[in-house]
Amino acid sequence: MDPFFAQLAQGDAERAQAIETYLAENYAPRSELQGAMRERDALEKNLDELRRTDAVREGLRKRGVSDPDYVIYRQHGVDGFSFDKNGEPEGLDEIVGALAGTPAGAVLLREKRGYSPGVGESPSANPFAPDSFNLTEQGRLMRSSPETARRLAAAARS
Numbered sequence: 001m002d003p004f005f006a007q008l009a010q011g012d013a014e015r016a017q018a019i020e021t022y023l024a025e026n027y028a029p030r031s032e033l034q035g036a037m038r039e040r041d042a043l044e045k046n047l048d049e050l051r052r053t054d055a056v057r058e059g060l061r062k063r064g065v066s067d068p069d070y071v072i073y074r075q076h077g078v079d080g081f082s083f084d085k086n087g088e089p090e091g092l093d094e095i096v097g098a099l100a101g102t103p104a105g106a107v108l109l110r111e112k113r114g115y116s117p118g119v120g121e122s123p124s125a126n127p128f129a130p131d132s133f134n135l136t137e138q139g140r141l142m143r144s145s146p147e148t149a150r151r152l153a154a155a156a157r158s
Helices: 003-009 013-062 068-074 092-100 103-108 135-144 146-157
Strands: none
Touching (some): 013 068, 013 092, 068 092, 092 103, 135 146
């Protein structure tokens, strides 16, 4: 045992109480404050990442991307994008342009022609065709008219 602590343990209760009080008043609050500061820093980092993610998603939606999360995934997360000093993403046109030449781009950048969900119209003439692929409509056709669904699927393959 350390000689200092041995002396405290032998009867210097007043000094031990003073040291204990000093430590309780000065070190516990500092460690709690440091913990709160670390937590605040982590929350600020998460908030910054959420702001950047929302900015990228909005920018991609404006450029006609139907699934911006997939594009973010392809760029290895939000860190794969560059941002200006105002926090706005840069180079989205180039990223969307490069994506347009890929098979995934054909699905992500397609336009919804004639689809009006409020009116109840069908989104396409053939939900099995690559340019108008729609799983919801395919399921509806399979339940209501299996023969028509098979015919449309065969037509889409050819």
